[in-house]
Amino acid sequence: MSSISVGVLGATGLVGQSFILLLSSHPFFRLTTLGASPASAGLAYSKAVENKWKQSTCIPSSVQAIKLHECKPEHFSSCQIVFSGLDADVAGDIESAFRAANIAVFSNAKNHRRDPSVPLLVPLVNPHHLSILPHQRSLHTPPLQKGFIVTNANCSTTALVVPLSALQSRFGPIDQVIVTTMQAISGAGYPGVSAIDILDNVVPYISGEEEKMEWETLKILGGIAEDGKSFDNHSAHPIKVSASCNRVPVHTGHIMTASVKFAKHPPPSIDEVLKAFDEYVPPYLPQSHPSFNASASDLSKIIPTAPPKAIHIHTTPNRPQPLLDRHLDKGASVSVGRVRECGVLDVKFVVLGNNVAIGAATSSVINAEIALARGYI
Numbered sequence: 001m002s003s004i005s006v007g008v009l010g011a012t013g014l015v016g017q018s019f020i021l022l023l024s025s026h027p028f029f030r031l032t033t034l035g036a037s038p039a040s041a042g043l044a045y046s047k048a049v050e051n052k053w054k055q056s057t058c059i060p061s062s063v064q065a066i067k068l069h070e071c072k073p074e075h076f077s078s079c080q081i082v083f084s085g086l087d088a089d090v091a092g093d094i095e096s097a098f099r100a101a102n103i104a105v106f107s108n109a110k111n112h113r114r115d116p117s118v119p120l121l122v123p124l125v126n127p128h129h130l131s132i133l134p135h136q137r138s139l140h141t142p143p144l145q146k147g148f149i150v151t152n153a154n155c156s157t158t159a160l161v162v163p164l165s166a167l168q169s170r171f172g173p174i175d176q177v178i179v180t181t182m183q184a185i186s187g188a189g190y191p192g193v194s195a196i197d198i199l200d201n202v203v204p205y206i207s208g209e210e211e212k213m214e215w216e217t218l219k220i221l222g223g224i225a226e227d228g229k230s231f232d233n234h235s236a237h238p239i240k241v242s243a244s245c246n247r248v249p250v251h252t253g254h255i256m257t258a259s260v261k262f263a264k265h266p267p268p269s270i271d272e273v274l275k276a277f278d279e280y281v282p283p284y285l286p287q288s289h290p291s292f293n294a295s296a297s298d299l300s301k302i303i304p305t306a307p308p309k310a311i312h313i314h315t316t317p318n319r320p321q322p323l324l325d326r327h328l329d330k331g332a333s334v335s336v337g338r339v340r341e342c343g344v345l346d347v348k349f350v351v352l353g354n355n356v357a358i359g360a361a362t363s364s365v366i367n368a369e370i371a372l373a374r375g376y377i
């Protein structure tokens with residue numbers, strides 16, 4: 001496969017740094033152009049992040065000398081794709097400008113998630129929502145040939161919807177979900193939450209987070225109209241989601257407890273639920289795709305950033321744990337453990353997702369790989 005030139009917007013932030021690591025060694029995306037705020041523009045990447053590089057590996061040598069630009073499409077004209085780790089205060093307009101310049105945008109920011117023509121894509125769950133992209137392009141005046149915006153979901157929502165998708169696809173509609181998160185401080189960016197606020201403490205509030213989990217779950221797990229022009233947001237069988245979100249003194253890895261009630265009665269047994277998690281295969285490609293039945297090793301050439309299995313099941317009763325399990329499959333899969341009966345709803349379990357990997361940059365990169373395989377780039 002010939003290489004595709006890509007750029008990163010917000011390259012100096014925590015999510016941007018994850019993009020740098022993923023893309024500097026990518027088999028077919030070639031990282032050429034980096035953008036950040038006007039304060040960083042003109043600096044070499046290594047200079048701009050000298051006090052805020054927070055990764056445990058060094059800045060890749062191929063990236064250190066790249067000069068940062070302001071996030072304006074004219075500086076990225078050689079790029080077919082940009083990945084956005086922009087601050088949400090500025091992401092909305094900047095990402096729209098890149099789309100209008102016929103560049104494909106894969107964003108982590110929340111700004112465009114509720115746009116009815118923008119896929120809210122969790123690569124392990126709803127890649128088929130990409131089929132709205134021709135419609136999104138047609139809404140632009142004049143219609144776009146190449147530009148579009150695809151967003152990731154909120155990092156906690158991303159972890160939750162993977163096991164929910166496994167349950168919904170095996171057992172049919174879900175009626176109710178009660179979820180309580182314990183979210184890592186890296187979710188708040190850098191410098192993020194003050195040490196005085198979070199050391200020796202739990203903060204039982206994250207602005208906007210509960211609303212995002214309750215709403216985004218419906219768009220992601222819902223369907224898309226046959227004409228490919230609208231999402232149904234699960235309106236025929238709305239899932240009632242009640243989320244409580246907490247910030248805890250963990251560096252990386254959002255862990256949450258979830259209880260689920262099925263529409264189906266009697267509900268599936270715990271063994272059936274475990275089997276559904278274990279056998280869950282994300283619908284990366286449509287059945288009509290020539291590689292639909294490809295072996296795992298052939299699929300990994302097309303979607304190289306995807307994890308070998310979407311759900312990692314833990315059977316030891318005190319797992320998953322953020323410290324021990326956040327780097328499984330390079331943070332690209334979701335961990336599930338403690339699957340058991342719930343005395344109030346039907347089944348309950350623990351979920352762990354790496355908020356800066358599958359909760360952010362890794363999702364965007366897999367989304368772009370899938371969009372390329374499905375012919376949208």
Ligand SMILES: NC(=O)C1=CN([C@@H]2O[C@H](COP(=O)(O)OP(=O)(O)OC[C@H]3O[C@@H](n4cnc5c(N)ncnc54)[C@H](OP(=O)(O)O)[C@@H]3O)[C@@H](O)[C@H]2O)C=CC1
Nearest residue numbers: 010012013014015036037040085087088108109187189190
């Ligand atoms: N951290 C996480 O776990 C997750 C984060 N997200 C979302 O991803 C996005 C990035 O998050 P994160 O990396 O944590 O945030 P950071 O605050 O660490 O980084 C923000 C980035 O935006 C850039 N920026 C700020 N202002 C401007 C501007 N006016 N023009 C252009 N660039 C600008 C910054 O550049 P400079 O360094 O020059 O200021 C920096 O590169 C956010 O929208 C966040 O909500 C989503 C999921 C998970």
Ligand SMILES: N[C@@H](CC(=O)OP(=O)(O)O)C(=O)O
Nearest residue numbers: 108109110154155183187188
């Ligand atoms: N709010 C999340 C991170 C985040 O940026 O979420 P979103 O992409 O939905 O704005 C957290 O604090 O852990």
